[in-house]
Amino acid sequence: MPIRERRERERTERERRIITAARELAEAEGWDAVTTRRLAERIEYSQPVLYSHFKGKDAIMAAVALEGFAELAARMRAARTVTPDPRASLAAVAEAYTSFAAARPMLYEAMFTNAVDLTFASEDTPAPLQAGFAELREAVHPFAGTDDPALTAEIFWAALHGLVTLTRKHRLRPESHPRRLALLLHHFTA
Amino acid sequence: MPIRERRERERTERERRIITAARELAEAEGWDAVTTRRLAERIEYSQPVLYSHFKGKDAIMAAVALEGFAELAARMRAARTVTPDPRASLAAVAEAYTSFAAARPMLYEAMFTNAVDLTFASEDTPAPLQAGFAELREAVHPFAGTDDPALTAEIFWAALHGLVTLTRKHRLRPESHPRRLALLLHHFTA
DNA sequence: ACTCCCTTCTAGCAGTGCTAGATAATAGAG
DNA sequence: CTCTATTATCTAGCACTGCTAGAAGGGAGT
DSSP: OHHHHHHHHHHHHHHHHHHHHHHHHHHHHOGGGOOHHHHHHHHTSOGGGHHHHOSSHHHHHHHHHHHHHHHHHHHHHHHHTTOSOHHHHHHHHHHHHHHHHHHOHHHHHHHHTSOTTOOOSSTTOOHHHHHHHHHHHHHHGGGTTTSOHHHHHHHHHHHHHHHHHHHHTTSSOGGGHHHHHHHHHHHHHO | OHHHHHHHHHHHHHHHHHHHHHHHHHHHHOGGGOOHHHHHHHHTSOGGGHHHHSSSHHHHHHHHHHHHHHHHHHHHHHHHTTOSOHHHHHHHHHHHHHHHHHHOHHHHHHHHTSOTTOOOSSTTOOHHHHHHHHHHHHHHGGGTTTSOHHHHHHHHHHHHHHHHHHHHTTSSOGGGHHHHHHHHHHHHHO
């Protein structure tokens, strides 16, 4: 029965449209503008169909966030493997991370300030999140010395995340971001 | 005319009650539970009186946040001046910062993830914010070397803020927080 | 042709931040 | 003490939110 297959295909295709609609709307007007009614309007279905795909608005945001994690992981991987020099590699990863956050602030927001149920450091952590952290750990590893590489990666990640969020909320002057990044790298590669 | 004075006194007193009500409610049940109706009920006035004190809910949150910044600055100052040893002093400040955030998560949330209009690093930055950053700068200063002390303070602050927020959102295991903090201090005092 | 089932929709609930217009309380003038 | 002007406060409501129950629709299998 190919009918059932077509149905399922259309269904997953519609789910994709929901996610991308949410993402586009958020990037364009912020997450406050992403309402269930506007999403329904965009995909040209009524409101309740959203709830046949996702448990609620939070689940939609989580799906968008997961997409973001996959992209971030890919960017960091590309940055890390572009050069064999460990120092340049770490710098490239850090640059990739902060520029990703700056280019897609709403996506980053969905990934970190919302989406509480996406838990790290546990067994059922989604693959993209583990992949992203793995990139960071690999990049930091050459400079960990006798310290725990995972722990070092965590504090390096925290520093990047702090820079990103504080800059985003106008707590740090954006123009001195490159100098801050250079100084941070200096502290970790010394 | 002492009547006008009494009026104003009662008014500022009521404003205080609004702020503390918002803060208590947030700490107890989270910021989502802080609605204008519940606030009005707590202070035993009708909803619209809130708008004669504050421009909106965001302004109330900003007022709470400002209170939080004053408290955080005081705690950091106390921590920094408890010992003359620069290394122990910096460690104490970092410990004060993270434990403040852990003890009052909703207050910290109001201070950083909301309250967009409280801008740092500009002329009209409120005093408590400047005071808090000054404490951090003082504590970091002995270890800045030839680097810009302010910039070093900024990245140290970012690292602390990153640790706090990532831990809060279940991105980092809480139990290894002390080891992370120690490792971070090691990177900045080496 | 007729059920049956699954999909989708319309309509509505309880809640949100915020505000216009009515009302109550008070101050000053006669 | 009375009356008016002003201020403070409230009631009622708007437009919106996330979400859901029950009706209506349209193919599938007998």
